[in-house]
Amino acid sequence: EKINYTWRVIMKYLKICSDILLxxxxxxxxxxxxxxxxxxxxxxxxxxxxxxxxxEIVGVSNILIIIAPFLLIIGQAIKKIYIELTKINNKLN
Incomplete structure (x- = not known):
């Protein structure tokens, strides 16, 4: 029961993190x-x-050029982990 609750909390936070990053x-x-x-x-x-x-505008755009792709890549990676964990959870239940 406690493991199942922990699993759901982890899955919820993974989903929230991936959504925020994406x-x-x-x-x-x-x-x-x-x-x-x-x-x-x-x-x-x-x-x-x-x-x-x-x-200043050029500086901000250069920062965004560096940050934006990393946010998308990390968000997509967390989303893939979430999808795989969902598949594992469905097989176990």
Whole structure:
């Protein structure tokens, strides 16, 4: 009984972690696409606020380029583990 409860708690947390990481990765990808469009395809005057903060925007987009794929990869890996554990749990029950 206690093992079954522990199993369910572990499965619940695996599912929650994978969902959070996958949604976080997707949101970062969407923000990254917006920043790329903002940086490369929208013409702005040189004295505007955008030219002042361009370096910071480039820095944020570089950070997102590094973080977003890792979030998606780790989230997908946890999701695969969750699916395999669900199959094992179904075979045992």
């Amino acid at each position: 949604w976080g990765g997707r949101m970062f990808i969407i923000v990254l696409l917006g920043l790329i469009i903002l940086l490369n395809f929208i013409a702005v005057p040189t004295n505007s606020w955008f030219s002042i903060f361009r370096t």
